[in-house]
Amino acid sequence: xxxxxxxxxxxxxMTEAQREQFFAEGxxxxxxxxxxxxxxxLRAAMAEMIDASRTxxxxxxxxxxxxGHGPTDPRLRRLTSPVSHHPxxxxxxxxxxxxxxxxxxxxxxxxxxxxxLNFKWPGGGQKFDWHHDIPAWPHTDxxxxxxxxxxxxxxxxxxxxxxxxGSHKEPLHSMYDANGNWRLRIPEARMPAxxxxxxxxLTAPAGSLVLLNCRVIHGSQRNLSAHMRPLLLxxxxxxxxxxxxxxxxxxxxxxxxxxxxxANKSCHDPRGCELPPDWSKGYxxxxxxxxxxxxxxxx
Ligand SMILES: O=C(O)CCC(=O)C(=O)O
Numbered sequence: 001x002x003x004x005x006x007x008x009x010x011x012x013x014m015t016e017a018q019r020e021q022f023f024a025e026g027x028x029x030x031x032x033x034x035x036x037x038x039x040x041x042l043r044a045a046m047a048e049m050i051d052a053s054r055t056x057x058x059x060x061x062x063x064x065x066x067x068g069h070g071p072t073d074p075r076l077r078r079l080t081s082p083v084s085h086h087p088x089x090x091x092x093x094x095x096x097x098x099x100x101x102x103x104x105x106x107x108x109x110x111x112x113x114x115x116x117l118n119f120k121w122p123g124g125g126q127k128f129d130w131h132h133d134i135p136a137w138p139h140t141d142x143x144x145x146x147x148x149x150x151x152x153x154x155x156x157x158x159x160x161x162x163x164x165x166g167s168h169k170e171p172l173h174s175m176y177d178a179n180g181n182w183r184l185r186i187p188e189a190r191m192p193a194x195x196x197x198x199x200x201x202l203t204a205p206a207g208s209l210v211l212l213n214c215r216v217i218h219g220s221q222r223n224l225s226a227h228m229r230p231l232l233l234x235x236x237x238x239x240x241x242x243x244x245x246x247x248x249x250x251x252x253x254x255x256x257x258x259x260x261x262x263a264n265k266s267c268h269d270p271r272g273c274e275l276p277p278d279w280s281k282g283y284x285x286x287x288x289x290x291x292x293x294x295x296x297x298x299x
Contacts, residue, residue, distance in 0.1 A: 001107035001143055001238035001267050009108050012100040022105055026168030026216030027161075029202050030101065030209045034149055038092060039207055042151055045088035046117065046230060050074050064285045066121055077126050078285060079117040082232065084251040089115065093234045098147060099259035101209060102236040106143045109239035109260030113137070113144060114249040118231045120159040125223030127159065129185035129290045133235075134214035135175045136184060136286075138245055138273035140266050142168075143238040144214040148231050153205045157225040161202040161210055161218055164195050168215035174274055182277050184289045186217060240267040245276060248283035 003023055011019050014030065022028040053063045054071040062085060066075040082089035092098065093115055102110045114137075120126060133146060154160045173186045192198075195217070202210045212218055214235075223229050237243075240263035247254055 001240055002141060002269065006105065006107045006143070006238070011104045014101070014104045019104055022211055022213070025165040026213040027163035027165065027200065027202060027218070028211045029204045030211070031204050032207050033101070033209050034097060034207045036207070038097065039151060041088050042092055042149070042232065045086040046151065049079050049082070049086060050076065059285070064287065066119075066124070066126060075121045076119045077287060078119065080285065081115055081249050081251045082117045083115045083253050089117070089232070090253060093253070094256065094258045096259070098209070098234065101147060101211070102145060103259050105145050105211060106236055106238045109263060110236050110258050111239045111241070112253050112256045112258050113235040113237055113243065114247055114251060114254060115232070115234045116249060118233060120220075120223035120229040122223060122226045122228055125159045125229060126287060127222045128220045128286065130188070130191060130217050130219040131175065131184045131186060131286070132172055132215050132217060133212070135172060135274045136248060136276050137243060138275065139214070139237055139241045139243050141238065141241045141269040142213070142215055142271070143241045143267070144235060145237070146212045146214070146233050146235050148210040148212070148233045150204050150206055150208050150210065151230040151232055152228060154229055154231070155203055155225065156201055157223070158227055158229040159220045159223040160229070161212070161220050161231070162199055163202060163212060164192065164217040165198045165200055167192055167195070167198070167217040168213040172215060172273065175276070182289050184286050191217070238267060239263040240265060242266045246278065246280040248279040
């Protein structure tokens with residue numbers, strides 16, 4: 001659904017001003033909207049999954065390991081598709097608490113796409129280069145939104161999400177380098193004018209949601225604190241927004257309607273999108289792609 005049509009539907013959770021801020025800036029923090037009951041359930045599920053990673057020695061379809069990972073000191077970059085590995089993650093991703101938030105920015109009919117649980121371990125973590133999300137998983141419109149849940153407090157030293165406000169309105173950058181390698185990164189030299197002034201750190205207490213439009217330029221720094229930064233990311237779109245490449249993070253829940261009705265017609269935005277590599281041949285997660293030419297973000 002296109003933005004103008006989404007505006008014709010009343011907000012369910014946000015204020016009109018919050019929705020307008022999201023449309024204008026491409027990102028939004030909603031503080032303290034997920035209650036302690038959910039946080040407790042999700043943290044227990046996360047603890048089970050971290051425990052299960054202790055015996056894993058190499059990154060696989062479930063876990064992306066961080067350097068130094070081992071049985072006594074598990075260190076993860078990502079639990080890929082948490083909804084596929086623990087029922088509590090799907091219970092949350094399909095719950096009215098989050099579906100209504102997605103509906104405020106996608107319209108009343110909301111479809112689930114995929115999920116990931118990104119960690120940043122204390123005293124290290126991993127940085128994420130500047131990128132847009134949508135070139136990794138193009139859809140027929142730009143309604144897809146990533147809704148992140150900070151499962152613990154996230155302050156400025158913990159590698160919060162950083163977003164360049166308003167960058168979702170500009171043309172998309174190529175996610176390939178000059179040699180045609182997929183990098184999922186935008187070098188600083190190619191960042192939009194005034195990006196430093198427009199960059200905002202999306203810090204928030206545990207239980208807060210952070211919304212990212214699929215075009216907005218974002219990234220994050222390393223976690224320099226002594227506290228872990230678990231960030232549960234669920235991606236939704238309008239029901240009539242159709243993905244047209246293989247889902248890099250497939251799950252049995254892809255395409256499930258979490259609120260409203262299934263679409264009987266697709267919605268098309270006239271702005272096309274660069275195509276990613278063919279993920280049906282495998283997807284290794286963003287870090288390997290970004291590991292080409294190194295340069296830190298937001299120095
Ligand atoms: O986990 C992070 O800090 C960044 C996540 C992100 O940008 C992504 O998964 O696309």
